[in-house]
Amino acid sequence: MKKFILFFLICIVALGLNAQIDAGLFRYPDVSQTQIVFTYANDLWIIPKAGGTAIRLSSPPGVEIFPKFSPDGNTIAFSGNYDGNLDVYAMPVSGGVPLRLTEHGFGDRVVDWQPDGKRILFASSRESGKARFDQFFTVAATGGPDEKLPLAYAEFGSYSPDGRQMALTFRTQVFRNWKRYRGGWNADIHIFNFATLASENISANSDAADELPMWQDHFIYFLSDRGPEVRMNLWRYDLNGKSFEQLTHFKDYDIHFPSLGPEDIVFEQGGRLWLFQLSDQQAKEVPVKIITDDLALKPKMESAAKYVQHASISPDGNRVLVEARGEIFSLPAENGFVKNLTRTSGTAERDPTWSPDGKSYAYWSDQSGEYELWIAEAGKEGSGTKITSYGAGFRYNLFWSPDSRKIAFIDKAMKIKIYDLNGRQTIDVDKGLRMTHGALENFSCNWSSDSRWLTYSRDLPNYYSAAFLYDFQHRKLTQATSGFYNCSNPVFDSEGKYLFLYTNQGFRPLYSDIDNTFAYANSTKIAAISLKQSTPSILYPKNDKVEMKKAEDSASTVAKKDEKKNTKDAEPKKAEKQAVEIDLDGLEARMVLLPPAAGNYGNLGAVKGKILYVKSPNTGAEQGKPAIKFFDIDKREEKTVLDNAESFRISSSGNKLLVQRGEELAVLSPAENQKFEKPLKLSEMQMMVDPVKEWKQIFTDAWRLERDYFYDSNMHGVDWNLVKERYAAMLNGARTREEVNFILGEMLGELNSSHTYKGGGDEEQTRNEPVGYLGVDWEAEGSYYKIRRIVRPAPWDAEARSPLDKPGVDIKEGNYILAVNGVPITTAQEPFAYFQGLANKTIELTYNTSPSWTGAKTAVVEAMSNEYRLRHLEWINNNRKRVDEATNGTVGYIYVPSTGIDGQNELERQFAAQWDKQALVIDERFNDGGQIPDRFIEILNRTPLAFWAVRDGLTWPWPPFAHFGPKVMLINGWSGSGGDAFPDYFRKKGLGPLIGARTWGGLIGISGVPTLIDNGGITVPTFRMYNPDGTWFKEGHGVDPDIQVDENLTAMAKGTDPQLERAIVEMNNLIRQKGFTQPNRPPAEKRN
Secondary structure, three states: HHHHHHHHHHHHHOOOOOHEEEOOOOOOEOOOOOOEEEEEEHHHHHHHHEEEEEEEOOOOOOOOOOEEOOOOOEEEEEEEEEEEEOOOOOOOOOOOOOOOOOOOOOOEEEEEEOOOOOEEEEOOOOOOOOOOOOOOEEEEOOOOEEEOOOOOOEEEEOOOOOOOEEEEEOOOOOOOOOOOOOOOOOOOEEOOOOOOOOEEEOOOOOOOOOEEEEOOOEEEEEEEEEOOOOOOEEEEEHHHHHHEEEEOOOOOOOOOEEEEOOOOOEEOOOEEEEEEEEOOOOOEEEEEEEEOOOOOOOOOOEEHHHHHHHEEEEEOOOOHHHHHHHHEEEOOOOOOEEEEEOOOOOOOEEEEEEEEOOOOEEEOOOOOOOOOOEEEEOOOOOEEEEOOOOOOOOOOOOEEEEOEEEEEEEEOOOOOEEOOOOEEEEEEEEEEOOOOOHHHHHOOOEOOOOOOOEEEEEEEOOOEEEEEEEEEOOOOOEOOOOOOEEEEEEEEEOOOOEEEEEEOOOOOOEOOOOOEEEEOOOEEEEEEEEEOOOOOOOOOOOOOOOOOOOOOOOOHHHHHHHHHHHHHHOHHHHHHHOOOOOOOOHHHHEEOOOOOOEEEEEEEEOOOEEEEEEEEOOOOOOOOEEEEEEEEEEOEEEEEEEEOEEEEEOOOOOOHHHHHEEEEEEOOOOOOOOOOOOOHHHHHHEEEEEEHHHHHHHHHHHHHHHHHHOOOOOOOHHOOOHHHHHHHHEEEEEEOOOHHHHHHHEEEEEEEEOOOOOEEOOOHHHOOEEEOOOOEEEEEEOOOEEEEEEEOOOOOOOOOOHHHHOOOOOOOOEEEEEEOOOEEEEOOOHHHHEEEEOOOEEEEEEEEOOOOOOOOOEEEOOOOOOOOHHHHHHHHHHHHHHHHOOOOOOOOEOOOOOOOHHHHHHHHHHHHHHHOOOOEEOOOOOOOOOOOOOHOOOOOOOOEEEOOOOOOOOOOOOOOOOOOOOOOEEEOOOOOOOOHHHHHHHOOOOOOEEOOOOOOHHHHHHEEOOOOOOOOEEOOOEEOOOOOOOEOOOOOOOOOOEOOOOOHHHHHHHHHHHHHHHHHHHHHHHHHHHHOOOOOOOOOHHHH
């Protein structure tokens, strides 16, 4: 019996040891006198400071971040999502129900505790005039109203021991994937005095990143890559000696998110926890053991319905191949089973395509380590065979020839190729010129019915596309259209007589309502080309004829016909495909435009007697849905197959269509008035997902995409293979998809390039609870809240108004809001706590002029769902008013928030109203980027061409809506991408001086890459800007101002914008020196 007990105890101990995981990726740590808290597998865990076995503290969906011990070590504040938003919570170190402290709909990120432990410091953009920056707030550890700190911008900070000062950064790159960065968005450490509002930049003499300051005694510890390793290491600044000292010297991985405790600094490096002891200035790794079932790593059966990327219809239309989450499924068009044909979690199969004879299907697979062409027997699992060894590179959709012996495709290098199954060889056909991922993904080609000719379109040097014909029999390429007009999507008709294509020959201008500019949209027409000179135009003139009755057949003729008939019945023969002959000379001259009106067209296909296409609503028309239509060749009229459908694929037989509507697919007939009644059973696509294997494939795919698409084949001199090896080792510690994304970001950051982003995928899904807003700043007074200020934009900005600013509402600034929908509002919580779930809802407010229910009134309003636009418009108008007042109305102010659509709209909106000012301040600070802003410069760079004299009224300057006076542009470190190009072009055109601080410095752009198999994504910088003089734009540096004016925390705390004020001074000077004066009207002429 004793032996059995001893054996049982040994087994228990062994099982316990097996359950302890020496894992990695311990992020966002903090340390107290005795314990360390950190994020692992998305949740918070706690261990003794000396290391040991960790205990889980939190478990809501999503990632809990930035846990911070209270000064007494008894409470942990952190940011998490228990209730529908990323909010600040507090919980005892021993565990328990988290107390929610903030309730605003914007994310609130814990930064630190106040030294006395009474309040928690957090960063939020809840009141920012532009979402590009955060500000600091505090909230009591027991909950209640927030208090805003007097800092215009703030990201990370640390209080001085006495709480009277703070070391802070108001820019940060810690959430971005850009290592060794030296641009204008880099963080500087400032010391701010709350009593005097004085500030000092201790990082002013370095362009390296100085992040995450931690104030201890007379030292400020921080993270920086200013050392020879050019890695984020721990440094400190001596406030007494004004000197810097490097404390750690890691070379392989960067340190992330160090945090200061009473005696130590804890940080993550290479996924591991390290403790830096302040006493001996030494770092040592903290041993961590995790006891967990690692449920997130357990293979599990999941639906693949959300992960569909490509689909192909069988020749007869009875089944469909669907690529979803890297697997290939076979689905019935209507009835039958759903089968996973590949079952290879950890391998990606892409672009499955059925052969026209129905015997096999082709696809790309990375099973060998690179994407190669595979062919499998239809309906037979495990029959796939690799038939190419191309090696590195990504390839796109596959196009079988009708004889099922050739497959055409295009690769990421824009090379159009044909794989010949008979000769087991690859034939190079052609190469595109400027095709990015979108064009490659949508590239299509089409075979003639005899499998001899391949047609497709590709781009030309003039940015148009032309149709091409490739004669496979003679290996000869012919450009079928000249390129004078854009031509695309050529397809053969089923009988080999015509080539159908799109051509942009419908010129109907759209004129602006704001100025006199115009654009040519909706220009696409459908055209047909007769392949033979002798083939009549498809729109040949019709002529009704009388059929002549033939003479009676003679007896001998009838006998011969019967003999032929009997022979045919006895020996049936398969009809051979008729050879398709093409007269290449004069091909384009045989083009005719078909009757459907010019518009927005997509897809193009042909079946017997019909030309199929997708027609989308015209640009400028009311919003609508695309539709699949066909042109009836015989009746010469357009008919609708299906409304509200985005795309289609035609079966090889021509009898069926695979149609997409939103996230659903269905098989229909290419006939009029089809119904989308029986979508494919995508929900039945079930697959076994092995997270560990899948994450390795995703990691490898991300690495390959950078290798294959990055604009510089030399990868900026980085040993990309070594990078893969280094971060693949870190991947072994990943326990969630979010952690995989963190590792991908670290890997991408090694390229030292802008626009290296990652995100999405099969992450934990968090709840989002919409919050209602009143468009006000709240003020706490005792147990009640009152309206300190109603947020107001310009009087003309009707698009956004506070509900309290609407006609008929009598609630004023200074009034107390006592209840919402009868629920009393008190300062026990933030005011937003009482508006949870009330976004866009009609609500009743109880209010009064005093904090009393006696004499209280009620008002019914509709709560806003988001007040950001309202605050943004007010911020713009406040700047405009300041410029207007300081210049006596002579200078206009235009804020451009991005170079995307919203920035385009703002530039047009504000410019059209102020072009007649004597001078303009163009403010592009905090510019988000977007498009390449040459059009923006064109608007600002209009010069006078003429003036038109009229008898009555004012002279007309020409061009109209043009500003001829002086301009300046405001820039800062948050301005990036298109926000770098905008001031760069502004300077190149000599439009005026740049004022402010250096911009971000990121002009290596992105143009898309294939999606990862779980719908996650990375970006790959695919193009880089260089100047007309042959020099590179200063990537990672930015655009330097002509007049340097840094952000001044002291001035901004007093309500002054020093950069805007400097622009006002410059404008007043430029008006005097370079102001534009319209010429006087010449004397009247005698014309007799």
